[in-house]
Amino acid sequence: MRADRLLSLLLCLQSRGQLTARQLAAELEVSVRTVYRDLEALGAAGVPVVTSGGPGGGCRLMDGWRSPLLGISAEEATALLAVSAGGPLERIALGDALAQARLKLLAALPASGRDDTRAAAGRFHIDSQAWFKPAEPTPALPVLVDAVRRDRCLRLTYAGRDGRTSERTVDPLGLVAKAGIWYLIAASDKGVRAHRAARITHATPLPETFTRPDGFDLTRFWERWTAEFEASLDQLRVTVRLSKAGLAALPAVLGDAEAGARATPDREEGYQLDLHFDDPQAACRRLLGFGPEAEVLGPPEVRELMADTARRTAARY
Known part of the structure; x- marks a missing residue:
């Protein structure tokens, strides 16, 4: 732990310049006495630490000295700082590691370009959360992260869509965040599957570890799985006529x-378009949002369901 703290102290001084011992203590969450001991240890290791007392004093590195911990250009640092801020990893156990990585990136830059790089990175923000949806509560996420990192088998309690729970033992291969929703990719006797992390009500690490499948690639698996999942949905084709407003x-x-690019003009001064839904009820619920600007042409069961729903809605009002 002390080695990590000494590295953090060095990077803090290198990236932020002169700081008082109290500021360093607050940054590292240690006592002022510990800061002074760590500064002595850095000096003994050959790091030129300069301390001065009185007003305007503090702790800093000798002018012109820079640790050769990492070499990186300003453009590379800007890109990495931008994509690492505010993303899903900030909300899990890797958030602290990201903060340290950003500190290292800044420390690796010359002092003259450090402020410009920090300002440039601040002009980009990636918001991975979907509109109008709060982040899903995933109480088991810290356990999942730890198991994925350590190749530890897990015993899961999983709640299905119907509310029924089941237990399963899995080998956690990876975690994927998509539009603010976490998925656990895990192997079991049923093969490699994606499990929605919010439906994992309990996760227990087991003493056993597992061996990852040869050639398994998380990105390739996710691309294949999402393509198959999307293809399995929206099997009902519905033909609609839309007005210009629709x-x-x-x-x-x-x-x-x-x-809209798939719509074709028709003889009624409107546009025809084929849309796909899971079932007639899903089609009705979504198409009602167009009001009178859309007419269902087929299949007949969806057209009849739309008409019946519209009549019952009008009767209510």
């Missing part, structure tokens, strides 16, 4: 900015 409302109602 066509313009497509992105807002269905959240698909590219669907």
Whole structure:
């Protein structure tokens, strides 16, 4: 632990310049006495630490000295700082590691360009959370992260969509965050599957470790799994006629900015478009958002369901 603290102290001085012992103690969450002991240890190791007392005094590294811990350009540092801030990893056990990594990146830059790089990185922000949806509570996430890092087998209690729970023993291969939702990729006697982390109500690390499958690549698995998952959904094709206003409302109602490009003009001064849904009920719920700007042409069961729902809605009002 002290080695980590000494490295943090060195990087803090290198990236932020002169700081008082109290400021360093607050940054490292240690006592002032510990800071002075650590400064002595750095000096003994050959790091030129300069301390001065009185007003305007503090602790700093000798002018012009820089640790050769890492070599990186300002452009590379800007890119890494931008993509590492505010993402999903900030909210799990790797958040502290990210903070240390950003500190190292800044410390590796010459003092003259450090402020410019920090300011440039601050002009980019990646928000991975979906609109109108709070982050899913995932109480088991810290346990999952630790098990993935250490190749520890897990005993999971998993709640299905119907509310029923089941238990399973898995080998946790990786974690994926998609639009603010975490998924555990795990192997079991049923093969490699993706499990929604929010549905894991309890996770118990087991003493056993596991050997990762030869050639397993998390990114390739996720790309294949998401393609298969998307192909398994939206099997019901529904043909609709949209007015110009309905066509313009497509992105807002269905959240698909590219669907309008598939629409073709028809003889009724509107546009025809084929859309895909899970089932008639899902189609009805979503298409009602167009109001009178959309007409279902087929299949008949969806058209009848839309008409019946519209009649019952009008009767209520």
